[in-house]
Amino acid sequence: MSVRRLADASVQPASFAFSAENAIWAQHTINKYPEGRQQSAVIPLLMRAQEQDGWVTKATIEYVADMLDMPYIRVLEVATFYTQFQIKPVGTRAHIQVCGTTPCMLRGSEALMDVCRSKIHPEQGQPNEAGTMSWEEVECQGACVNAPMVIIFKDAYEDLTPERLAEIIDEFEAGNGASVPTGPQNGRVFAAPATGLTSLTDETAVLKSTRDQAAAAAKTSD
């Protein structure tokens, strides 16, 4: 797991403000919460700010804290805890978050990180020269059945091999990220067994209507 600290002061913008449209959305979001519970809007507001500017800056954290009447440290805690928040500038076309927790590690996440090291940057958290791609190791993303996996922005790419990840990186680098199918990359259906169903292989067989038909047929043959 990488240490999560705010980006260097040299890259921090002086200020942050929601666009007019996002400011209306933010106020509407805050109003959803009961009186006295407006701080519950901290995660959606930080996420909207990230979607607007690409990453969460120090100014963003202070702006959101002031909006919700929270101490800056409380919003900093949220932004630095959740890896969904990018607290440094990331690749504009893709930021690849490679899960390195035990199930993914046992299924080859280190080899996936080697692909990122060779195709993007030897160091995680550092964008490539063009500023289009970056990567980092993160903790479990909740898709362990389909290990190893990566998250790119809001989408998961699962059941990966180093070769398939290399292809995906090339697609994003070429600006074709939207065409890459999300989810399992090996033909698996969602999180079903990779080699096919081992139970409930015939759902109609267990239905009451099927049992009733079988009982009626048995009665007739008696």
Ligand code: FES
């Ligand atoms: S360990 Fe990688 S998704 Fe859970």
